[in-house]
Amino acid sequence: MNRRKPVRKQPSQGPNRRQLLRKELAKSVSIQRSESSSPLSIDAFRPEADDDCICGSGIRFKDCCSSKLHEGPFAGERRLIDQEQFDEALTACRLHLSWYVLAHQAHTVPLLNAGDPQGAQLLSVDIDALDEILGLLHFLYRKTDQVDQFGPVLEELHSAIHDSRWANRIALREANWWSIDRNDNSNAAKSLRRVDVFNCSDAEVLAGYFSQHSKGMTFKERVEFIKRIIDCASDQELILQYRGVLAISYLLVSDRETASRLFRSAIESYRLSSAEDKSMFGDHLLAQSLFLLGSLEADKDLIKDAESCFQTFVNAENEIPLTDFAKSDYRMMVGRCRALMEEPETAIGAYDESLGICVLPLTQIYKSEALINIGQPDTARDLLTEVDKASAPVENLHDYAVAWTLLAATTQNQADIETAKSELKSLETLEPYFAQQRDHWLIQLLETVPNAKSGTLTNIIRSINRYIILNPNFFGLGVNLNSLLTDLEHKLDGPKVR
Ligand SMILES: [Zn+2]
Secondary structure (H helix, E strand, C coil): CCCCCCCCCCHHHCCCHHHHHHHHHHHHHHHHHHCCCCCCCHHHHCCCCCCECCCCCCCEHHHCCCCCHHHHHHCCHHHHHHCCCHHHHHHHHHHHHHHHHHHHHHHHHHHHHCCCHHHHHHHHHHHHHHHHHHHHHHHHHHHCCCHHHHHHHHHHHHHHCCCHHHHHHHHHHHHHHHHHHCCCHHHHHHHHHCCCHHHCCCHHHHHHHHHHHHHHCCHHHHHHHHHHHHHHCCCHHHHHHHHHHHHHHHHHCCCHHHHHHHHHHHHHHHHHCCHHHCCHHHHHHHHHHHHHHHHHCCCHHHHHHHHHHHHHHHCHHHCCCECHHHHHHHHHHHHHHHHHCCCHHHHHHHHHHHHHHCCCHHHHHHHHHHHHHCCCHHHHHHHHHHCCHHHCCCCHHHHHHHHHHHHHHHHCCHHHHHHHHHHHHHCCCCCHHHHHHHHHHHHHHHHHCCCCCHHHHHHHHHHHHCCCCCCCCCCCCCCCHHHCECCHHHHHHCCCCC
16 A cells, blocks of 8 residues: 655645656756756657557557647646546546656666766656656546556556666555455565565565565564564654564564563654654554553553544544444444443443444454443343354454353353354464463363353453454554545545544
């Protein structure tokens, strides 16, 4: 997903980045012009009329960008987007792209070939600017319901700039297209395999690679890779995300102390960063981090903070264009915070709000736990039986087994105990952290039957209350932002939620 800095709808913050880049380009070209040789005209690089257009539309050049090529830099796609004229914006964006590709060939490549140091500078500008235009183009292909055609556009643009940084950006955009728009992670992983990760210092590309390829890494490799991403990153949300992922990596090998310390310092740094550097996704991660740290340390103040952060997302006055899934999910998290603050009744209130928007298996599972805690195990059992396990994400099955365990420990009912044992046994868990917890509960359940002692039960219930959700997607790895926001562009430009 695109994590570039917001640029649209913020005129008060000065000219947008691309305008600055363009100015720099123009300045550079005019410097060159003032010297003896004038720069080459972009017309010297025009394709043949019947060739495919430079913009990757698949349309012949003469029928696409040819006639208005020189209007490229002034095509005004952003203004058209603001006016919601997406078809016109797409045409304008293609024009801008074609013009820029030719300008790169006419102005930057000759400087590079001449060994002029300005060439290298201009090359970096071109890579950033063209990547940004590609981001807009992707958005417009989505808005005009032809996002399936965007993959071939990227393929066409591979050769626009001959530089590994450009090749990496294309690989990342291709991977995002495969995974977000085509829901095909195996092709996304394939795209990113082209990246030479050892020589890459683009944090977003490395993060993209990590999210597709971390599964096969050892703990040591994982930690080293995450640290590299953090070192290369300048974006506060990316830094928070990967410091969180680092903390979780330690937690998953049962090193709670290191995990807590890492979470605490990640949260502090993000909170200390300037308002301009914060973002909506960053704030989302902050809420998650506070929740995780609060749960880890059983610290109610942190959980209270987390609750108010989650609450901010659903406050109507913030006008965040959330999907029903996200509206439901954030309310569930509010409920989860209340449950951890030992307020099961108000937690149930939030879960009911969440379920009223859309029925997420996890909300049903958590509501069952809260029902058990207020002494309504029968209602809880009914609700658990209603959960559609087949539609639940696989990581929810862990929570599902935990809820049955809590129910069994509470009711001492033989059938409940059998269900809990079989759910715990069926968990396919690889991470030591999960395995330890599961075995701990399984053993206690086995011991509990048939002569339960109240002490054992208390232990189970206490350890389950300290249980926290952790799954590979929890901390934004592979999170599909499309599932959270009705308008992904809003994320790029989004208001701060605090
Ligand atoms: Zn074109």
